[in-house]
Amino acid sequence: MPRGDAARWYRLQPLADAITLIDEPGIKPFYRCNIWHVRGRQRDLVVDFGLGAVPLRERVALLSERDIVAVASHTHFDHIGSAHEFDCCHVHAAEADILAAPDNARTLAARFLDDAMFDTLPPLPYAHSGYRIPAPAAIQPLEDGDVIDLGDRRFEVIHTPGHSPGGIALWEAASETLIAGDIIYDGELIEDAYHSDLDDYAASLRRLRRLPLRVVHGGHFPSFSGQHCHALIDAWLARHDA
Ligand SMILES: [Zn+2]
Ligand SMILES: [Zn+2]
Numbered sequence: 001m002p003r004g005d006a007a008r009w010y011r012l013q014p015l016a017d018a019i020t021l022i023d024e025p026g027i028k029p030f031y032r033c034n035i036w037h038v039r040g041r042q043r044d045l046v047v048d049f050g051l052g053a054v055p056l057r058e059r060v061a062l063l064s065e066r067d068i069v070a071v072a073s074h075t076h077f078d079h080i081g082s083a084h085e086f087d088c089c090h091v092h093a094a095e096a097d098i099l100a101a102p103d104n105a106r107t108l109a110a111r112f113l114d115d116a117m118f119d120t121l122p123p124l125p126y127a128h129s130g131y132r133i134p135a136p137a138a139i140q141p142l143e144d145g146d147v148i149d150l151g152d153r154r155f156e157v158i159h160t161p162g163h164s165p166g167g168i169a170l171w172e173a174a175s176e177t178l179i180a181g182d183i184i185y186d187g188e189l190i191e192d193a194y195h196s197d198l199d200d201y202a203a204s205l206r207r208l209r210r211l212p213l214r215v216v217h218g219g220h221f222p223s224f225s226g227q228h229c230h231a232l233i234d235a236w237l238a239r240h241d242a
Contacts, residue, residue, distance in 0.1 A: 040150020052081020185218025
């Protein structure tokens, strides 16, 4: 399999509302984590950090220019690989212990990390066998209802257990924008991880269904409309209830 170039490992796509999608095109879509950057007046926000196979902040200047709040939507390996590059990482209290000691079993790297994830491998010296996620130096636990304030923008933490026990979504009411993590995206959802819970999953989706969603930025795959999100949730719940 070909190796990628570190200088081109990350791709940036500016979207509306001063939100930028950062991702790793060498990773296949199902495994490719969306890293979200939000520009705020006083500080920026970054949600999720990718695989960590190539130093993220070294390669993406957008993440080093200004004061920035770093938030992990949850602690699966594809989302937290570069979390340790930030001084402090926020995560829901229910997964703070995993972020503090992010071993390959609990982060699912042991289950998923192999050649099948990639179209292009990360540059040397990366090897699957040497993959270890460093813990961030400081971890700030989040709870449902906490607010992340960027000065002119406010994101409310919504605890969305189900995919994993400490999953969170971030809700900006003013723009009706949801940064959802892995609880909902426009692709095959994972409901059978070792710490997934189907009843929690259903309750989290029912809660998100009540929001006046306009746009949803998920943990994987392209962003989609609130209307499409409601349809995805309704289809999931219909299967669950059947
Ligand atoms: Zn996940
Ligand atoms: Zn994921």
